[in-house]
Amino acid sequence: MRRNRLGRSTVEVTELGCGGGPLGGLFASLDDETAAATLAAAWDAGIRYFDTSPHYGIGHSERRVGAFLRHMPRAEFILSTKVGRLLVPQDAAGRVDEFHVPATHRRVWDFSRDGVLRSVEDSLARMGVDRVDTLFLHDAEEHFDAALRTGYPALAELREQGVVGAIGAGMWHTGMLTRLVRETDVDAVMLSGHYTLIQHGALDDLLPACAERGVSVLAASVFNSGLLATPRPTEAATFDYAPASPEILRRAHRVADVCEAHGVTLPQAAMAFPLRHPVVAGVVVGMRSPEEVERNAALFAADVPDSLWDDLRAEGLIDERA
Template sequence: MNPTETTTIGNVRVTRLGLGMAPLGGLFEAVGDDQARRTVDRAWELGLRLFDTAPLYGNGLAERRAGAALQGRPRGEFALSTKVGRLLRSGGGDAQDIWAEPSGVTPVFDFTRDGVLTSYRESLIRLGLDRADILHLHDPDDHLEQAIDEALPALAELRSQARIGAVSAGMNQAEALVRLVRTGLLDAVLLAGRYTLLDQSGGDELLPACAEKGVAVVAAGVFNSGLLADPHPGARYDYAPAGAALVDRAFAIQEVCHRHGVPLRAAAIQFPAEHPAVTCVLVGARTPAEVEDAVRMAAVPIPAVLWSDLRDRGLIA
């Protein structure tokens, strides 16, 4: 996989590897403005040109840090994606305990037309930019009908006005994304954690549907919150400590990778990109060193026999 090779989502040009910015919002541990800036700067230096953020990440911190790092860059040379579906407000909402740095606001779900337009407007203020290139509906799991009836048409309208370049939806599950794909209004989906070495459920129905409809797939959460980056007891899987069976499975996958001289992290990043429906891969990073590692791992040559060995052992579908 060439991490700096370019492709398109809708009419938006992106690199095959993008920087996921949830960690820069202080996911699990504090990052700070300076470290966030240096992380984005290093991604730019290494040729990454897709940057993904959201109001939820650090309750506004990640968007502010993304904007501070990107405002001085030539606007036509990078693609920025952010998300709608949550408004940041003081008091109430879902504070979540995964963000280590307080921002003074908490997210409140809102998939109404007005809520989506307000969310986008407020994101641009935090970013200090004139537009986002890709706008994702973010986690509409419990609001799916309203997302289809109100939010998605609002995003399509923004696209028709050239205020965004592509309409997408981002979720941690595949089933609801299939419904959204079938509306015919999406240019892309962001699938987090459901097409990885540990979970290929997104390949059952969603990825074939995307291929049929010409919808780009952005694969995210490729380390499943860390277990596939560094398997060990207590490692996180989907934001919580992984169970023993999952840890054992990750170790088994790692053993096969090592037999072929391939780091597990390289296989985790490149596995989703092997599917023809997957356009690009997002990897979260909180330090310049983590960005460097992701770019290096994305470029490691992986023999086809590695994937067949994992299948033969029943470790991937």
């Protein structure tokens, strides 16, 4: 599988990455055995970029990713995690976390230098590894000033010391990510949505800024939380974690019509679309089973003809700048 460098760093990610949200129990509970089998299937499929976060399952995702990767050749894979939330132990009292795991910890926002350093230390301990390759400020939309003022300098310090190879932020707000790209020296940003087959907002600000500054983009949520994950979305499909509107559904079906005329499915096109932009280094897809890994790897490997993009553009279904 092809690898691309993140910005001006030496970190190179495979074009398909394994997202750790489902491994932490996102949307549904997951046992350790299935998580391990999922990670093994990802490795067998050629995936060598693994992304996780303390937020995912209040540590479950990091623990599971680390349990697998620490037995693999360290030079062969790239591992990223995130900072911004510290996990504080608490009595679960029978409660279940939003990630479908016992609520044994609570999240505390902290983008201070001390908070970032403690978060990294805690993550390394949970994963049982001696280093991560990339660190991202995570979900900083409501804490952006602190993330910019103290969080970013702490990451830059760790990069300068050689503790990590690349730094950036993982968010959905393109305006804030654009400001981060223009005002700092990040290597990469992980964008949730906003540059997908039917969502092109990042072309207005973030992608041009990344091109100017030599910053890479990792495209996450390329299926828009479900809408583009099947050849034809149903009326119950979700778009950005909410019920899809009739207008969005109609647009997705129009895109599917053009895809089918070219012998391509909607999810195949959704996987291929972001990587056509020169600043996009990879797509990161959450996976929760070996079957999902095999399906996504097959979708990713599909041959998508250039004529599809020409016809989608001619129909006004993808932005002329895409």
